Amino acid sequence: MLPATLTIVDDDADHRDYLAEHLRQQGIRVRAFADSNQLLADADPFGDAFYIIDLMLPGVSGEELIRILRLRSDAGVLVVTGKAESGVFENVLTAGADMHIAKPVSLEQITLAIEAVWRRIVRQRDETQRAWLLDADRQRLTAPAGDVIELGDNDVTILSCFPPAEGGVVPRETLCQRLGRPVLDTSDNGLHAMIYRLRRRIEKVTGSVVPLQSQSRVGYVFKAPIRFAGPH
């Protein structure tokens, strides 16, 4: 399953052309731009369903371009870059990209990544009608597909923070306070462990990556609709 339309922004002409050609062969309508300025100057810069972006771009930087895109569009964003510095991932995901893969990658690997991101986006769109349901009293979480996850006390406490946040970030401090943990300046391994266990518990049942994501140094976000079940 692949998106119908796609935009490539990459200043490496060879890579751009080969990739565009490869994706066209998969039946995707592809637009290609050599830099972000070209894309932004286009008549319809934000209309595509999917974007593949290189980070080291002339003009507006790749990261900045992702931020601009995110303001206008919920398209899939995949970063394919040779930028080899630590922290690139974090910055790119914070800017709003869905995935980041480092060059060198084969065309098949890129297609694979597009599929993974697109599958997630399509599923989330389907699930928009049916949210995750948290039943705090019975300590249960129901996934949109109907899977039921039994929760521990801490799991309920953690998950209860997300419906009121309405898709926003729940700061680590809030989670720590709710859990009755000391708020630490440094990274809280205990909280990390709790969240990891919760994620693992949910993923065991659903078999796919849970939309509970960590936001570096800030907190956690539930990137799908979630609400309380019943009167709450």
Added chain:
Amino acid sequence: MSGFHAPSFLLAVALLYLTLPLLVWVLLRRRHPQPNLGLWCGGGLLLAVAFTLLGLRGAAPGLLTTQAAYGVSYAGMAMSVAALRLEADRSPGRLLAGFTLGAMVVTLMTQPLGPLPRQPVTSALPGLFGTWLAWTAFELARTRNSRSARLMAVLYALSAVALLARALQTVLWPPTQQADALFFASLVTSLASSISGNIGFVGMALDLARRREQEQQHALQALHDNQVAMETAARAREVVASERSRTTRLLAHEVRQPLHNAAVALQSAMGTLAHSRDPAEAARAIEQAQGVIRRVSATLDNTVAATALLGSEGRLSAVDTDLQVLIDLCLGDLPPESRARIRVDYRADARSAQLEPTLMRLALRNLLANATLYAPRDTPVDLRVLDSDQPLALVIEVADQGPGIQADLRERIFDEGVRGEQTTVPGYGLGLHVVKRVARLHGGRIDWRPNEPHGSIFRLTLPQGDPG
């Protein structure tokens, strides 16, 4: 005060005044700055001369004894003040010279006017010098925090008070020829202040010497620290330089030559395409070129990771990583024939974990590439993904059915530059070393254990927070 013979007493005092500066000179010579010591001892000797002259009063004309004694004593006291000012790193000052000259002139002028103006003046002026000495010593005590200087200040102040009191007394009550109690007191306090002054001066000098020694020690320590820091920096530079030269060697051996081979392979593929109608032959040549390029890429990735990502100290930027996509990417990095041999056994509940995906992809690819290269071509390689609760971690195992690792290599297998037996396998001994460093950056570890019946199992443990 009958029986008290003033001239003898004065001569005795003079002797003491002579002894003290000489003693100080002997003690401090070569241990203390010459100008200060010279001024101080010179001042003391002048006072000895003054007391000698006073003791000779009556035996010679007044101008040669009393007047000269006062003049000389003023000069002596002024030199003492100057010495103390030098101690405090201040210039002796024109004010001091002016005051001393003025005192001499006033004493000379009051001489013919009889005892009433003369006696108060000759007591008050030494009193003022004493005050000056006390004040200078006090300032010195404050800035140097020196106990010797404080004692000196107190005794000079006492002697100054005694002298000024005597001056007041000679104004209020007409002086007598008899040596009176206040005269005696002022003499005793000036004597005491002189003794304490000299002791204090020696004390201060020793304080200073001790402080200098400490400063020298500190300076030496700083110099030593500096040297150590420079040596450390030099070593770090050496490491960087050796890393760089290693990178250059690697690029030359492992990249340039294979790239050239790939170019040749592609050229031959083009030739084959042009002359032959057998697409399989061309495909083989292209596949060969692709294999070479893949190997060059892997070498480059490891080199770049080793020098750039792994070298950067500090926090690892781990993100929630989709494990299935990570595995797929790693498999995509392998040549097709190797890929076909990998059996993925995904047993973990977790579908995602906090990792640095670029480094983890590299580490996993290295493990898989090693396993496929060192084990026979017809054997499978197992990639297992497992959960761990003690410690809370994600575990990735790569198991092959190759020859395993010789006992003598097991300890060093993760060290840089250590290679397996099979020299037919290309490489630079960087792969497992990178795996170890990536594991450590994740707060985790890489372990080796033998596979049954033969082969290797590499176990990568990646902690996910503290189970507490």
